[in-house]
Amino acid sequence: MSTNIEFLHADQIGGCVTLISTDTTKICIEFGENLPGSKHKEALEVEGLTSVEVQYDAVFFTHYHGDHIGRFNKILPGIPLYMSQMCRYALLNIYHALAKHDARYKKQIEILEDKTRNHVLWPQQAVQVGDIKVTPYTIDHSAEAAMMFLIETPDKRILHMGDFRTHGFMGNKLKKLLLHYVFGLQLRYKPVDILITEGTNMTREEGELLTEDELFTQACALMREYKLVFCICSSTNFIRLRNFYRAARAAHKVVLASGYMLKQVQSYYHYKLDLYAYLNNCKQDREFRLSGMYSLLLDKEALQDKLAYKLQEKKLRERGALIFLSGTQAAEKLQRLVAQYSDLQPLVIYSQWSGYIKDKKAEYYNAELAEACAACNTVQLHTSGHASKEVVEEIIRLVNSREYVAIIHSEQAEIRYRQY
Ligand SMILES: [Zn+2]
Structure with a gap:
């Protein structure tokens, strides 16, 4: 055997x-x-x-x-x-x-x-x-x-x-x-x-790896300093999304993301409830509501005259916002929204592997995203998953x-x- x-x-x-x-x-x-x-x-x-x-x-x-x-x-x-x-x-x-x-x-x-x-x-x-x-x-x-x-x-x-x-x-x-x-x-x-x-x-060569705790502390400081913050991040890096969401909420900002990303974040919290129920041998019947995080409407030109769009814009200008962007449309949305709110002098947090916007000759290089980030006030705030x-x-x-x-x-x- x-x-x-x-x-x-x-x-x-x-x-x-x-x-x-x-x-x-x-x-x-x-x-x-x-x-x-x-x-x-x-x-x-x-x-x-x-x-x-x-x-x-x-x-x-x-x-x-x-x-x-x-x-x-x-x-x-x-x-x-x-x-x-x-x-x-x-x-x-x-x-x-x-x-x-x-x-x-x-x-x-x-x-x-x-x-x-x-x-x-x-x-x-x-x-x-x-x-x-x-x-x-x-x-x-x-x-x-x-x-x-x-x-x-x-x-x-x-x-x-x-x-x-x-x-x-x-x-x-x-x-x-x-x-x-x-x-x-x-x-x-x-x-x-x-x-x-x-x-x-x-x-x-990753150098010294920051802890997620250190990233959270830095994110909190940036959320306090800048009124409008964009964050480029994977839609399934839930610890990162959760921390930046908390950092933004601590600075009284609204948090906006695509409907898809919102669904992913809701699933993360739903899973936490499932796990709690499993570990405590009880039934999971609690409803979860994610407060202060909404579907991003400001990237949809067709909605500009609608009340919900205007309300979101009003909140953004009054309280400031964290806008998560991910996926193939991130670069295009970033360019458009940064131009639209340039008077707020937005900050872009690039929170994923730097290779995508640095390794020009590589197959995974994302030229559009690299250009969009280079044209903005961008900081890198990321740590490896490995x-x-x-x-x-x-x-x-x-x-x-x-x-x-x-x-x-x-x-x-x-x-x-x-x-x-
Ligand atoms: Zn993995």
């Missing part, structure tokens, strides 16, 4: 897949898109998972980022999928928005809504698939409810870290979590045989896996065998 592990597209950031099999059971961890600029251009096909007859018993997803889950619709229909409730909510919002323009995305909605196939993962609730047991643990990342998995087969204990960092709000809990739950120090020491860790920042190289090395030492460490999700992917 032996466990077999296979890594596919591990030598790039995003789109990595891990296949784990025993004599009787096969599972897959993640099935996402290659990111723009990735080494591998071809989309992965795996026999028994995406083609021919079903051979896999389950697919587990650590979080909702597209490079981890974006191709779940390619998985053969008979294979069960496991993801967090937050992941399901975020994806449903994304695909409902996409399906408005392209009916083909309805397939993803059908899969996500099919509760016989799509199962919810809750923190620390183990799932047994054949002779493989998977226990998810919440981990800190720029995706809410991201998870790492402890995977136990008859002969191996494997720890798959997913994407993680330690400089977010929950980051300092990682070591305790590993010590108490993974190694089981309180009861009996149970070593990890194989550690699978992400290594995004093994090659990226652990620094030093932290990854520290976790490798702490876990001290008995057989090997696989560094995946990295341009410098490698297998480090233990030296006895």
